[in-house]
Amino acid sequence: MKIDGRFWLTKEGQSFLGSGRIELLERIDKIGSIHAAAKEMKMSYKAAWERINGMNALADQPLIERTTGGKGGGGTKLTPYARELISTFHRLNELHRQFIDRFSEAGNDPERLARILSRTFLTTSARNQLPATLSSIESNGLHSTLTLALSGSDTLRSTITAKSVxxxxxxxxxxxxAIIKSSDIHVVSVPPSSEAGDNLLSGTIETLERSGDNIEIALRLAGGTLLIALEKQDALQNLEVGRTAYAIISPLHIIIGL
Incomplete structure (x- = not known):
């Protein structure tokens, strides 16, 4: 048994934004045509237009605008307000997924769910705060190496002091x-020949967001966990959205939280 849930935004008691409607807007933005976007989603133009009208009726500002003339004979494009809504939806949807993941840790054990709900939610500057289950502890003098099971089959090793344990x-x-600063995650397109004791996790790049000299990389692991890494622009090599990449993380850079 698995706890799951769909994410919707409502307004004035009516459905406003969901994954399907966001996909429709994103396809319109990419193609520049409501008809072509509807065709790609295997829905009628009438159904697509009704969804857009429904969203426009609830939105504070128009979501689309018509363009006329030009080489393509005109079309449809999203307003800046619509693009801002899409970005907000994706961020809220990711937070919702993380919340559901915390519930899913409990499986079909109500008592474990109660313990999870009683935890204090962490507030730190670290971008990565990953729910995990401690699966092993190896002591070595003053230090201990912990093996942490993430969702799916992904695992991490963290080295902390034995006193902290x-x-x-x-x-x-x-x-x-598992709490990890984004700057402590190094993402590469080819796995290193030697891991040097570091964690090596594979996943698919979901987004690449550039800002100044830096680039933020969102890497979705096979088990569903999302890692956020921050790299310098000049360190970016053959990394593209949709491609497989590898996250390298030192066990010394993983903080444990309860």
Whole structure:
């Protein structure tokens, strides 16, 4: 059994934005035609237009605008307000998915769900706060290496002091968070020949967002976990949206949270 949930935004008691409507807007933005976007989504033009009218009726500003003339004979494009709504929806949808993932940790165990709900939600500057289950503890003098099971089959190793393990009361099977700064994740297109003891996780690049000399990379792991990495522009090599890439993370850069 798995806890799941769909994300919708409502306004004035009516459905406003959902994944299907966002996809329609994004296709219109890409193609420049409501008819062609509807065809790609295998829906009628009438159905597409009704969805757009429904969204426009609830929106604070128009979502689309017509263009006339030009080489293509005119078409349809999104307004800046519509693009802002799309960005907001994706951010809220990702937060919703993270919330559902925390519930899903419990499986069909109500008592474990109660423990998860009783946790204090973390507020840190780290972009990556990943729900995990502690699956093993290996002690080596002053330090201990923890193996953390993320959603799906992905795992991480974190090295912290043995004293921290004791002070936090960590034990196998307990629920934790792996906290990682985005600047401590290095993303490459080809896995290194030697991992040098680092964590190596494969996934698919979802977004690449450039700002100044930096680039933010969203990497979706096979198990569903989303990693956010921050790289310098000059370090970007053969990384493209939709392609497989690899995240390299030192165990020393993974903080444990409860």
């Amino acid at each position: 004791e002070n936090m009361g960590l034990s196998i099977g307990c629920d934790t968070y």
